[in-house]
Amino acid sequence: MPIDWTPLLLSFQLAAITTVILLLLGLPISYVIAYSNWRGKAVVETLISMPLVLPPSVLGFYLLLAFSPQHAFGHWLQDWFNITLVFSFAGLVIGSVIFSLPFMVHPLQNGFQSVPVSLIEASRTLGKSDFVTLRRVLLPNIKAALLTGVVLSFAHTLGEFGVVLMIGGNIPGVSKVASLAIYDEVEGLNYAAAHVYAGVLLVVSFTILLAVYAINRRAPRVP
Amino acid sequence: MESAFEIKLKKTFVSAAAQLQLDVELSAPSQSFIALTGPSGSGKTTLLRMLAGLTSPDDGRIVFAGDVWFDRLARAERSTQARSIGFVFQDYALFPHLSVRENIEYGLVKPDPRWVHELLSLTELVDQQRHKPQQLSGGQQQRVALARALARRPKLLLLDEPLSALDTALRARLHDLLAELHQRLKLTTIMVSHDLGDIFRLAQQVWVIGGGKITDVGTPQQVFLKHRSPGKFNLHARVLAIRREDVVYVLSLLVSGNEIVDVLASADEVANLQVGATIVVASNAFSPLLQETR
Numbered sequence: 001m002p003i004d005w006t007p008l009l010l011s012f013q014l015a016a017i018t019t020v021i022l023l024l025l026g027l028p029i030s031y032v033i034a035y036s037n038w039r040g041k042a043v044v045e046t047l048i049s050m051p052l053v054l055p056p057s058v059l060g061f062y063l064l065l066a067f068s069p070q071h072a073f074g075h076w077l078q079d080w081f082n083i084t085l086v087f088s089f090a091g092l093v094i095g096s097v098i099f100s101l102p103f104m105v106h107p108l109q110n111g112f113q114s115v116p117v118s119l120i121e122a123s124r125t126l127g128k129s130d131f132v133t134l135r136r137v138l139l140p141n142i143k144a145a146l147l148t149g150v151v152l153s154f155a156h157t158l159g160e161f162g163v164v165l166m167i168g169g170n171i172p173g174v175s176k177v178a179s180l181a182i183y184d185e186v187e188g189l190n191y192a193a194a195h196v197y198a199g200v201l202l203v204v205s206f207t208i209l210l211a212v213y214a215i216n217r218r219a220p221r222v223p
Numbered sequence: 224m225e226s227a228f229e230i231k232l233k234k235t236f237v238s239a240a241a242q243l244q245l246d247v248e249l250s251a252p253s254q255s256f257i258a259l260t261g262p263s264g265s266g267k268t269t270l271l272r273m274l275a276g277l278t279s280p281d282d283g284r285i286v287f288a289g290d291v292w293f294d295r296l297a298r299a300e301r302s303t304q305a306r307s308i309g310f311v312f313q314d315y316a317l318f319p320h321l322s323v324r325e326n327i328e329y330g331l332v333k334p335d336p337r338w339v340h341e342l343l344s345l346t347e348l349v350d351q352q353r354h355k356p357q358q359l360s361g362g363q364q365q366r367v368a369l370a371r372a373l374a375r376r377p378k379l380l381l382l383d384e385p386l387s388a389l390d391t392a393l394r395a396r397l398h399d400l401l402a403e404l405h406q407r408l409k410l411t412t413i414m415v416s417h418d419l420g421d422i423f424r425l426a427q428q429v430w431v432i433g434g435g436k437i438t439d440v441g442t443p444q445q446v447f448l449k450h451r452s453p454g455k456f457n458l459h460a461r462v463l464a465i466r467r468e469d470v471v472y473v474l475s476l477l478v479s480g481n482e483i484v485d486v487l488a489s490a491d492e493v494a495n496l497q498v499g500a501t502i503v504v505a506s507n508a509f510s511p512l513l514q515e516t517r
Contacts, residue, residue, distance in 0.1 A: 118316035
C-alpha cells in the first residue's frame with residue numbers, strides 16, 4: 001500500500017514557515033509587552049491569549065468569513081492584490097500564526113521579564129542603545145525562552161486541526177495537512193496510513209519536546 | 224579651568240515606608256571625590272540614579288562640566304547613554320553570559336586591547352579574564368563592575384555602596400585602587416557609603432542626606448569631627464561575655480569589627496546587661512598610645 005507523504009510534508013512546511021514568522025513577530029510584541037506600560041495593554045494581552053481558550057473552530061469560522069471574497073476584507077484583498085486566502089496555503093499560514101501567537105509571545109515575555117532590570121540599566125550606563133542592549137544582553141540571556149517559544153510554536157502548529165480544517169478546506173496538496181489526513185484515512189477505514197501519519201507526529205512531537213526539556217535543564221539560570 | 228558640577232533636583236519617590244520628597248541643591252568642583260551618606264531610604268540611590276539618567280527628576284537642573292544633562296524649564300533631558308558616566312551598581316549587574324574580559328570590553332566605545340589590559344591589571348583580574356562572573360568571589364565581581372564602568376573613560380563615576388560587601392583587607396586594597404583611578408582618570412566621583420573609614424580615606428567632600436534633604440555638607444573632618452570634645456573616646460562595642468571575678472565583673476567586648484578587649488565593670492553596670500547587647504565604652508581624660516599597624 002503506497003503512502004502519500006504530501007500531508008506530512010505540508011504539515012512540516014506549514015509549521016516551519018509559521019514558526020519563522022512568529023519569531024519575527026513575537027520578538028517585538030513580547031518586548032513591548034514586557035518593557036512598557038500603556039493604556040489598552042491588557043486588551044492586547046487578552047487578544048494574544050484568546051487562542052488558548054477559544055475553540056479552534058471559532059477562530060477558523062471568523063477567519064473563513066474574513067478571508068472569503070464575499071466579505072469586505074477578502075473582497076479588498078482580491079480586488080487590490082488579486083489574493084484569495086480562503087482554501088489556500090497562505091491562508092493556512094496566517095491562521096496558524098494567529099492561532100500559535102501565545103505559544104511564542106508568552107515564553108518570550110517571561111524570558112524578558114526574568115532578566116534583572118539592572119542588566120539593562122548597566123548596558124545603558126555603558127552607552128549602549130536599547131537595540132544593542134536587546135541584541136547583546138537580552139537575547140543571549142533568554143536563549144532558553146527563545147528555544148521554548150520556537151519549539152512550542154512549531155509543535156503546536158503541527159498539531160492544529162480545527163483552524164486548518166475551517167479555512168484550508170482539506171484540499172490535497174494545498175491544505176490537507178497530516179492531522180487532517182489522519183481523520184480522512186480513519187473515515188475511509190484505512191488504518192495503516194492513519195498509523196503512519198499518527199506515528200510520525202507522535203514521535204516528532206515527543207522528540208522535540210524532550211529536547212527542549214533536556215536543554216532547559218542544562219541552561220544556566222540568569223542570577 | 225575648573226568647571227563646576229551643579230545639581231538642583233526635586234523628586235517624589237516611594238522609599239521603604241513612606242512617600243518622600245527629595246529636594247537637594249548641591250555643587251562641587253569637578254574632579255572631586257564626594258561621599259554621599261545618610262540612613263537607608265533617605266534618597267541616596269535615587270539621587271545617584273537621577274544623575275545617571277535612570278530616573279527622571281520631577282523638577283530641577285543638572286549641569287556637569289558645562290553640559291546641561293537635565294533642565295526641566297528648558298525641557299532638556301540627556302539620555303543615560305549620552306552622559307559621560309560610569310555606574311557601579313550595588314548588585315554589580317555583571318552580564319552573566321560574558322567573561323570578565325568581555326564584560327569590560329562591552330563598555331568600550333571602540334576596540335582598545337591595551338586599555339582593557341590596563342584595566343584588568345589595575346583591578347588584578349588578568350588571571351580571571353576568561354572566567355564568567357558566577358565563578359568569581361564578591362570582591363572580584365566588584366572589581367569587574369568597576370573596570371567595566373571605567374571602560375568608556377567616563378568623567379563622572381557613580382558608586383552605589385561599592386565597598387559594603389568586602390572584608391577589611393580587600394577594602395583597603397580597593398581604597399587604594401579607587402583613589403588611584405580617581406586621580407589618574409581625572410574623575411569626578413560620587414560614592415554612596417555608610418562607612419566612616421571609607422569616607423575619611425577617600426572623600427574630599429561629604430554630602431549627608433536625610434529624609435530627602437541635604438543636612439550637612441563639608442569635608443569629612445568638618446562634618447564628622449566638629450561636635451567632638453577633645454580627649455574623649457566613644458567606642459561602640461558588643462558584649463560577648465560577662466563573668467565575675469572576685470568583687471568586679473569582666474566584660475569581653477567586640478570593638479571595631481574584630482578586636483576583642485576585656486574591661487572591668489561594676490555590679491551596677493552589668494545589672495541590666497546581657498550578652499549580645501551593644502554598648503558605648505566612653506572614657507574621659509584619655510591619653511592613648513598611638514602606633515601605626517600594617
